[in-house]
Amino acid sequence: MKKEGIELIKDGKRLDGRDFDELRPIKIEVGVLKRADGSCYFELGDNKVIAAVYGPREMHPRHAQDAKMAVLKYRYNMAPFSVDERKRPGPDRRSVEISKVSREALEPVIIKEFYPKTEIDVYVEILQSDAGTRTAGINAASVALADAGIPMKDLVSSVAVGKIDGEVVLDLNAMEDNYGEADMPIAMVARRNTITALQMDGRMTKEEFDKGLKLAMNACRQIYELQRTALIERYSEM
Amino acid sequence: MYKVVIPGDFISEDVNRAGEGTYIEGGKVYAMRYGVVDDKEEIKVVPFVGKYQPARGDVVIGRITEISFPYWIVDIASPYEARLHMSEATPDGEKRIEFGSMHTYLDIEDLIVAKVTNVDPLMRIDLGLMEEFQLRGSGRLITIPYTKVPRIIGRRGSMIKMLKEKCNCFIFVAKNGRIWISGKEDDMELASDVILMIANEAHTSGLTDRVASFLDSHRRVRMYNRKNKGLKR
Numbered sequence: 001m002k003k004e005g006i007e008l009i010k011d012g013k014r015l016d017g018r019d020f021d022e023l024r025p026i027k028i029e030v031g032v033l034k035r036a037d038g039s040c041y042f043e044l045g046d047n048k049v050i051a052a053v054y055g056p057r058e059m060h061p062r063h064a065q066d067a068k069m070a071v072l073k074y075r076y077n078m079a080p081f082s083v084d085e086r087k088r089p090g091p092d093r094r095s096v097e098i099s100k101v102s103r104e105a106l107e108p109v110i111i112k113e114f115y116p117k118t119e120i121d122v123y124v125e126i127l128q129s130d131a132g133t134r135t136a137g138i139n140a141a142s143v144a145l146a147d148a149g150i151p152m153k154d155l156v157s158s159v160a161v162g163k164i165d166g167e168v169v170l171d172l173n174a175m176e177d178n179y180g181e182a183d184m185p186i187a188m189v190a191r192r193n194t195i196t197a198l199q200m201d202g203r204m205t206k207e208e209f210d211k212g213l214k215l216a217m218n219a220c221r222q223i224y225e226l227q228r229t230a231l232i233e234r235y236s237e238m
Numbered sequence: 239m240y241k242v243v244i245p246g247d248f249i250s251e252d253v254n255r256a257g258e259g260t261y262i263e264g265g266k267v268y269a270m271r272y273g274v275v276d277d278k279e280e281i282k283v284v285p286f287v288g289k290y291q292p293a294r295g296d297v298v299i300g301r302i303t304e305i306s307f308p309y310w311i312v313d314i315a316s317p318y319e320a321r322l323h324m325s326e327a328t329p330d331g332e333k334r335i336e337f338g339s340m341h342t343y344l345d346i347e348d349l350i351v352a353k354v355t356n357v358d359p360l361m362r363i364d365l366g367l368m369e370e371f372q373l374r375g376s377g378r379l380i381t382i383p384y385t386k387v388p389r390i391i392g393r394r395g396s397m398i399k400m401l402k403e404k405c406n407c408f409i410f411v412a413k414n415g416r417i418w419i420s421g422k423e424d425d426m427e428l429a430s431d432v433i434l435m436i437a438n439e440a441h442t443s444g445l446t447d448r449v450a451s452f453l454d455s456h457r458r459v460r461m462y463n464r465k466n467k468g469l470k471r
Contacts, residue, residue: 037287056289056317067360109245111261111270115289117361118317146245146272149288149385153261153270154246191246231244231272235286235441 006179008164014176016045020169021215023159023222028139028230030147038148040230042140045173046130051140053148056118069112071119074103076137078126098134105138105158105187105197111151120150131177132160138187138197143227147234155227156196157220158187161212163204168211170219184209186216190224193217240441243269243283250281259283273385274441286441290316290384290414292363296354299373299416300365302347305340312350312365315381315414320363322352327367349373351412377408377420380430382437382469384415389440390433397436397446404453405429428453431463438466 008015018024024045033039038053059065076098080089091099102124110120122145124137135158142156162172164180177183182202188195204212243249247269249260256267257280269275273285292298292314300312300320309321324335327343335343344350350372352365373379382390390411391398402409407421407429419429432449439445452462 037289058317058319115291115317147287149271149273149285149383151259151270152245153263153268155244189246228244232242235242235274 006175008176008179009167014164014169016173020167021218023171023219024173026223026226028143028226030143030230030234036144036148038144038146038150040140040143040147042136042143044132044136044139044171046128047126047133047136048128049133049136049140050125050127051137051144052123052125053120053141053144053150054123055120055148056115056150057121059117059119065117065119068116070110070115070117072103072107072110072112072122073119074099074106074122074124074141076102076124076126076134078129078133082126082129082133098137101197101199102134102138102141102187106141106145106156108194108196109142109153109156109189110145111153114151120145120148129174131172131174131183132185134158135160135185135187139223139227143231146231154189154191155224156187157190157223157227158185158197159216159219159223160185161216161219163202163208163212168204168208168215170215182208184212184216186213186220188217188220190217190220240274240443242274242441244272245269249275249283250277252281255279255281257282259285284388285385287383288385290314292316292318292320292354292357292414294354294357296413297368298352298354298365298414299379299410299412299418300350300352302344302350305346307337307340308335310340310344312352314352314363314365315384315416316363318361318363320352320354320365322350322365322367326365349379349418351410351418373410373418375420377418378426378430380417380419380433382415382417382433384413386437386440387411387413387415389445390417390436392446397449400446400450400453401429401432404450405432409433434463434466434469437469 027043029041032041036052040051042049080087122141126133138158163182164176182204184200187197250267259271261270269283271285273283276282298314300314303313304311308324312320314320351368355366356364406425410418419426
């Protein structure tokens with residue numbers, strides 16, 4: 001994974017001037033889409049993501065219905081203009097995998113038994129990408145699900161940690177992701193310290209992993225507070 | 239007065255009073271939905287939005303979407319479609335309608351007022367017609383989130399009574415969030431504007447007073463809704 005020739009850490013700071021345990025700036029807007037049942041616009045640094053939730057609604061095809069609970073569907077999709085080189089539109093191996101992982105990250109908090117035989121659709125569109133889009137997508141989807149009035153136990157928050165120039169750092173950007181040694185996206189229920197998704201690309205020692213996990217857990221709590229504030233403020237403005 | 243909560247928020251330790259929109263874990267009551275806390279008798283969370291879940295005894299406004307002998311299939315603004323048996327619509331107790339002539343009683347797109355007579359575990363919804371079941375003639379149908387219906391009706395019907403008087407309209411509010419208004423064009427316009435306003439501000443306190451003063455100055459309501467372009471979502 002490591003490519004030589006790029007110095008990612010200078011004088012104890014990262015390329016964009018962040019500390020090792022610093023998140024990129026986050027912006028959350030709730031209810032941005034009028035025709036969706038719930039929606040959220042989420043910015044994490046240069047990542048720009050929009051999530052839309054529809055449902056619970058009648059499920060088709062009928063044979064895919066679950067007589068006991070709702071079925072959660074999640075589609076992660078990158079816009080062709082979201083990356084430097086035009087991405088061929090449509091699902092590919094990567095986005096199918098991310099959709100599955102993200103869906104499983106959210107499923108534990110959703111109380112699906114309330115609406116048997118229905119489906120809940122989550123569409124996550126990546127408008128601009130700068131590494132960490134799956135975590136941004138999960139954060140946005142979690143807020144959008146709450147906004148749609150879906151019964152849930154809690155919110156899910158997500159962030160990535162990684163290793164660059166031998167240091168464990170939080171929330172990699174595209175440069176750090178491409179030239180770093182490891183990348184580990186994590187999703188968790190921040191208030192319960194329950195991890196609902198964890199992936200890793202690259203190599204880290206056990207100590208580095210533990211350190212990274214700690215960083216990520218702290219960051220998830222920060223993100224959770226932002227998600228919460230965005231939701232509460234939406235109905236307090238008047 | 240109204241406390242906004244998100245899923246997972248701790249509400250109370252009084253497990254015995256936990257009601258709709260909450261869940262219990264480890265002897266504590268938490269919010270299950272994004273909404274406001276209603277802490278009068280039970281501890282409930284009234285969600286801002288959501289899909290209508292049919293329950294036996296609810297009176298709903300439905301729209302016929304299909305005729306599938308011997309049933310009419312009815313859309314009741316819910317994730318589940320409902321069905322109305324043909325024997326419900328026969329005038330003098332006849333049980334059968336000739337095959338192919340169901341549309342002469344109720345046709346596709348007709349609006350009906352119906353009571354939910356049964357909801358089975360497979361979520362098949364059966365309807366029965368109310369006495370005055372047909373919504374015909376001049377009038378308009380508006381839809382608001384079903385969770386806001388109690389707000390439109392008000393405490394012991396105070397809000398709806400005021401609306402009917404001040405707007406000079408016939409207004410029928412169904413459990414599934416559909417509202418039928420009929421009256422003069424101007425009056426209907428005013429009534430639907432005010433109802434949308436109530437729905438958009440259902441979580442704020444002192445609403446009845448504000449609606450009363452709004453109703454006394456129609457133009458302010460019109461401007462409010464023009465600015466907000468109808469129902470916010």
